[in-house]
Amino acid sequence: xxxxxxxxxxxxxxxxxxxxxxxxxxxxxxxxxxxxxxxxxxxxxxxxxxxxxxxxxxxxxxxxxxxxxxxxxxxxxxxxxxxxxxxxxxxxxxxxxxxxxxxxxxxxxxxxxxxxxxxxxxxxxxxxxxxxxxxxxxxxxxxxxxxxxxxxxxxxxxxxxxxxxxxxxxxxxxxxxxxxxxxxxxxxxxxxxxxxxxxxxxxxxxxxxxxxxxxxxxxxxxxxxxxxxxxxxxxxxxxxxxxxxxxxxxxxxxxxxxxxxxxxxxxxxxxxxxxxxxxxxxxxxxxxxxxxxxxxxxxxxxxxxxxxxxxxxxxxxxxxxxxxxxxxxxxxxxxxxxxxxxxxxxxxxxxxxxxxxxxxxxxxxxxxxxxxxxxxxx
Numbered sequence: 001x002x003x004x005x006x007x008x009x010x011x012x013x014x015x016x017x018x019x020x021x022x023x024x025x026x027x028x029x030x031x032x033x034x035x036x037x038x039x040x041x042x043x044x045x046x047x048x049x050x051x052x053x054x055x056x057x058x059x060x061x062x063x064x065x066x067x068x069x070x071x072x073x074x075x076x077x078x079x080x081x082x083x084x085x086x087x088x089x090x091x092x093x094x095x096x097x098x099x100x101x102x103x104x105x106x107x108x109x110x111x112x113x114x115x116x117x118x119x120x121x122x123x124x125x126x127x128x129x130x131x132x133x134x135x136x137x138x139x140x141x142x143x144x145x146x147x148x149x150x151x152x153x154x155x156x157x158x159x160x161x162x163x164x165x166x167x168x169x170x171x172x173x174x175x176x177x178x179x180x181x182x183x184x185x186x187x188x189x190x191x192x193x194x195x196x197x198x199x200x201x202x203x204x205x206x207x208x209x210x211x212x213x214x215x216x217x218x219x220x221x222x223x224x225x226x227x228x229x230x231x232x233x234x235x236x237x238x239x240x241x242x243x244x245x246x247x248x249x250x251x252x253x254x255x256x257x258x259x260x261x262x263x264x265x266x267x268x269x270x271x272x273x274x275x276x277x278x279x280x281x282x283x284x285x286x287x288x289x290x291x292x293x294x295x296x297x298x299x300x301x302x303x304x305x306x307x308x309x310x311x312x313x314x315x316x317x318x319x320x321x322x323x324x325x326x327x328x329x330x331x332x333x334x335x336x337x338x339x340x341x342x343x344x345x346x347x348x349x350x351x352x353x354x355x356x357x358x359x360x361x362x363x364x365x366x367x368x369x370x371x372x373x374x375x376x377x378x
Contacts, residue, residue: 008102011076024060065113067289115283123250157176160173170193171190185213186211192206201232210228243264292353
């Protein structure tokens with residue numbers, strides 16, 4: 001690699017690391033404030049808060065890196081141009097495309113790191129975060145089983161337990177279920193246990209009675225039982241059998257589209273394939289942001305007023321590329337067979353960068369056309 005390339009890449013990497021650190025801290029602190037309010041309000045410890053904050057970090061880094069790549073590129077190239085280093089290299093015979101080589105290598109390195117995040121770290125952290133949230137929610141829901149007071153863990157559901165022994169056995173349980181309109185079922189039991197099964201949590205009651213009141217005809221039916229199993233999913237969700245979300249799955253699982261996993265998640269094979277290809281395409285948008293920022297700054301020469309117009313142009317172009325990305329994603333997710341559209345924003349960004357670099361090498365052509373059009377009007 002040429003000495004100039006190494007020099008530019010080193011400058012880009014230093015500033016990229018600095019801006020990434022600043023932006024990650026800003027995003028992370030903003031996200032951590034919401035986590036702190038929610039977890040501390042639920043009575044969780046500081047260690048749980050730190051664990052949740054760490055698990056959200058990969059997703060925050062994934063959002064920040066393309067922005068940092070753009071800022072680092074614009075700042076570095078602007079400084080090289082202001083200090084005439086870029087002008088000296090251009091005079092020595094380097095073309096615009098040759099100057100773009102270190103920026104392209106830098107963008108590719110950021111894309112590789114983003115791919116590592118997208119394919120491995122973010123799905124793993126998302127899965128662990130969902131599991132920990134489910135475990136905490138389960139503990140919170142289990143906390144509804146407290147003795148000595150009437151509880152309302154769900155709408156139209158009333159629970160009372162006289163005593164909970166150290167073994168977990170409940171003594172003298174009362175449960176009123178009014179969730180079915182026009183019907184009230186009241187359960188009483190001398191003893192009860194909380195069980196966990198493959199189908200979700202169950203309440204096993206012993207030596208009790210079920211009284212069903214039909215309000216329509218005002219009849220009361222009484223049934224005595226020695227043991228009875230009651231589904232308490234309204235109180236404690238079936239977290240052990242939680243269906244994983246698509247963003248929790250690894251890219252290999254998405255590409256294989258195992259029928260068992262498809263049935264468990266409830267998504268189609270086309271949705272799996274589209275999500276996998278989106279993970280392949282998105283990291284390269286970081287390279288596009290760097291190249292677009294670089295090519296826009298090459299359009300203008302030295303000016304005492306700075307390069308703010310070129311920076312605004314670069315931002316506008318990135319907004320357009322992002323809009324194309326959103327449109328292509330919507331189409332691809334609605335029609336899974338059109339997953340190839342996910343790569344259109346990357347190709348569009350690379351095409352715009354190549355066009356801008358060509359314009360920066362041939363500015364005389366446009367000046368000549370402008371003069372000719374002005375002469376024709378006169």
